[in-house]
Amino acid sequence: MYNQIKDCSDLFINNLRETLTETNEIDFKTACSKYFADVLGTCFYGLQMNIIEDETSAFHKYGKKLIDANIASNAFIMFTGGLETLSSSMSFRLYELSLKKHIQDKARNEIRCKLSQHGGSITNDFLSELSYLGMIINEYYSDPEVFDPKRFSPKKKINGLNGTYIPFGNGPRMCFAKRFVSVTLKIVLIEVLSKYEVEPNERIQIPITFDKGSLVVLPESEVQLRLKLMMITR
Incomplete structure (x- = not known):
């Protein structure tokens, strides 16, 4: 899974680089939506959707191969539900x-320090040691x-009070994608923050x-942010 997500994040960063040759202002609402569509497509269905680079790439084109109605409906729910929540997050x-x-x-x-300790490799141990990045991903109430x-x-x-933070539910029926979401969000934040300052x-x-x-x-409108290339990159 790490390699699949990393491949998508590499495409995401390359696309950002190309965009930055024309403008340093990025609509991250749209950019993140494309990125996570590619991640969901490759990790859940084994499809190289390439939406990041090709906006004409259509998920329904591949969805026609899902003949069984139950498989198709569940795949649609997983894709649409995951896409909106991940990109907005x-x-x-x-x-x-x-x-x-x-x-x-x-x-x-923290990212640069841990990357140096792990030889620049994104592994499970590396991701688990990014405690502050994990705190950013989990940030919530009180004083929202x-x-x-x-x-x-x-x-x-x-x-903290037990049960006050359950975005994935709890117990045996909790969302199975909890680990996947954490890894996916961490990897794209690593790629962006290690290379760019976000303004x-x-x-x-x-x-x-x-x-x-x-x-x-x-978000009601575009999330327009400016990227500034950092002098030190990994």
């Missing part, structure tokens, strides 16, 4: 990091208007507003 996190440079810098320093990853430090997690641009809406007509929490 990444957009929101990059948005918050663009506004909180000290948090972004701390995450970047403030982005504060320290809420998920080991000490505060112990003191808000003049067109982004602050504070961000949400699409009231959506069943999941989505």
Whole structure:
């Protein structure tokens, strides 16, 4: 799974590089949607969808091969449900990091330090050691208007109320994609933050507003951010 996600993240970064030759402003709502569509396609269905580079690549073209109605319906739910939640989650996190440079810098320093210790390889051990990045991914209530990853430090997690944070449900029927989501979000954050500084641009809406007509929490408009190439890359 790591190699498949890494291949998609490499395409994602290459596409960002090409876009940055024309503009340093990126709509991450759209960019993340394409990236996670490719990740879901290759990891769940073994399909090289290549949506990142080819916008005409259509998921339904491959979906026709799923003859059985039950398989097709479940595949559709997994794809659409995962796509919206993953892309919006990444957009929101990059948005918050663009506004909180000290948090972004701390995450970047952790990534670079751990990459150096692991010889630049993305492995399970490497990902599990990114504790601060994990706190960023898990960031939530209380005081929900403030982005504060320290809420998920080991000490505060112990003191937290049981059952207050269950985005994947709990018990034997909890979402099976919990591990997959964590790995996928970590890898794309690693690729972006290790190479670029993320900044808000003049067109982004602050504070961000949400699409009231959506069943999941989505930004109402584009998440326009500016990328600045870092001098030190891995």
